Amino acid sequence: MRADRLLSIMILLQNNEILTTRELAxxxxxxxxxxxxxxxxxxxxxxPVVADRGKTGxxxxxxxxxxxxxxxxxxxxxxxxxxxAEQMLKDLGVEIKGLDIRQKxxxxxxxxxxxxxxxxxxxxxxxxxxxxxxxxxNNALLTIQKALWEDTRLNMAYRKADGTSSERTVSPLxxxxxxxxxxxxxxxxxGNLRSFRVSRITKAEATEELFxxxxxxxxxxxxxxxxxxxxxxxxxxxxxxxxxxxxxxxLTFTDRFVEKVDTAAPAVDGKxxxxxxxxxxxxxxxxxxxxxxxMMLVQPDYLTEKIVQQAxxxxxxxx
Numbered sequence: 001m002r003a004d005r006l007l008s009i010m011i012l013l014q015n016n017e018i019l020t021t022r023e024l025a026x027x028x029x030x031x032x033x034x035x036x037x038x039x040x041x042x043x044x045x046x047x048p049v050v051a052d053r054g055k056t057g058x059x060x061x062x063x064x065x066x067x068x069x070x071x072x073x074x075x076x077x078x079x080x081x082x083x084x085a086e087q088m089l090k091d092l093g094v095e096i097k098g099l100d101i102r103q104k105x106x107x108x109x110x111x112x113x114x115x116x117x118x119x120x121x122x123x124x125x126x127x128x129x130x131x132x133x134x135x136x137x138n139n140a141l142l143t144i145q146k147a148l149w150e151d152t153r154l155n156m157a158y159r160k161a162d163g164t165s166s167e168r169t170v171s172p173l174x175x176x177x178x179x180x181x182x183x184x185x186x187x188x189x190x191g192n193l194r195s196f197r198v199s200r201i202t203k204a205e206a207t208e209e210l211f212x213x214x215x216x217x218x219x220x221x222x223x224x225x226x227x228x229x230x231x232x233x234x235x236x237x238x239x240x241x242x243x244x245x246x247x248x249x250x251l252t253f254t255d256r257f258v259e260k261v262d263t264a265a266p267a268v269d270g271k272x273x274x275x276x277x278x279x280x281x282x283x284x285x286x287x288x289x290x291x292x293x294x295m296m297l298v299q300p301d302y303l304t305e306k307i308v309q310q311a312x313x314x315x316x317x318x319x
Contacts, residue, residue, distance in 0.1 A: 005030070006038055010047065013061045014107035015114075020058040085126050088177050091141055140204035144184055147206035148172040151213055154186070157203040158196055165202065170194070171211040174219035185222060187214070195226060237278045239288070240299040242271035247294045271296065285310055 005028055012019060012027060024035045039059060042049050048062035102121050109117055140156070147154040154172050159165045170186035173193070177183075182198040243251065251274060278284040285306050288295050297304055 006042060009035075009038055009042065010061070011104050011107040013049065013059060015103060018052065018056075018058040018060040024059065087180070091177075091182065092145065092175075093142065140201040141182060141198055143204040143206055144172060144175065144198065144201070147204075148175065150206070151210055153207045153209040153211055155203075155205040155207060156196075156201050159200045159202055161200075167203075169207070170196075171213075173213065173217055174222075176219070176223050183223075185219060187211075193217075193222060193226075195223075237281055237284055239276050239278070239284050239297060239303065241274050241276060241288060242269075242296045242298055243274050243291070244270070244294040245272055247291060248272060248274075273298075281306065289314075 008028060009024060012024065021032050021035045021039075025032045028035070039049055039051070050060055050062055052058060052060060106114060106117055106121065144154065144156075146152075153169055155167070155169050157165055157167045168188065170184075170188055172184060172186045174185045175182055175198075176185060176195075184196045184198055184201070185193065186196065187193055276284065276287070278287065281303065284303065288297050288307055289310060297307060
């Protein structure tokens with residue numbers, strides 16, 4: 001514990017020209033006396049810490065004592081300061097304790113790069129979670145990681161989107177974090193690559209059977225291409241509607257369905273023209289109905305009858 005604190009003191013002194021005993025004690029949550037003992041320990045171990053007296057005094061490192069990250073360009077160091085979301089790191093079993101990892105990285109940079117790195121440290125924070133975090137934790141993720149790190153085959157039960165389940169044995173090749181969700185990329189018995197949403201893996205068991213990872217496999221490239229293939233395979237169904245201005249904010253809160261809000265076009269009875277895109281007709285019908293009288297279908301005409309029929313069935317259910 002003390003070794004970690006001594007390292008933290010060195011990092012703080014490298015990132016700040018001078019710090020008082022009280023400032024160090026506050027940041028490290030220890031007493032002033034503990035800091036004084038730590039400074040004696042650093043001096044005895046050969047670390048050149050100096051105490052400047054006076055109102056502007058404090059502890060500092062001698063100018064010649066600096067550590068650097070060699071071989072990294074400024075753009076490289078900027079990227080290093082944009083860390084993944086904390087929850088993603090926790091999901092992978094990576095718990096950052098003590099001094100922030102970016103503080104440690106900052107201490108290793110030459111002075112000429114620190115100011116630029118600070119922009120990313122102070123002004124950019126990555127949060128890929130949802131507004132309301134899910135309470136349930138997927139216990140399969142840790143088992144999947146074990147199989148992934150050890151290159152062993154994985155037995156798992158998988159629940160599809162339609163609710164049906166199946167059991168299979170796969171060779172795990174990688175984990176991909178998309179938004180707040182994890183996906184497993186794996187190879188089946190036929191050598192074909194598949195992607196599985198981890199939250200739908202209801203049971204996972206790592207076997208002792210080793211497999212050979214394909215030498216040419218590139219996880220990032222596979223995922224990029226699979227996204228393009230998936231998006232290209234989706235059907236598109238376009239509808240045009242008129243909406244009340246009061247719901248525009250709700251439509252544009254996400255861009256999942258809204259393609260274009262045409263505020264430049266003339267309003268019809270005070271309503272704004274909007275173009276929406278869906279995967280199926282039924283998805284379009286349910287979406288338009290969900291807004292009641294605040295949204296009216298314009299095109300395609302034939303969909304109006306389906307909306308009316310579904311509205312009547314809802315009314316009949318409650319009559």
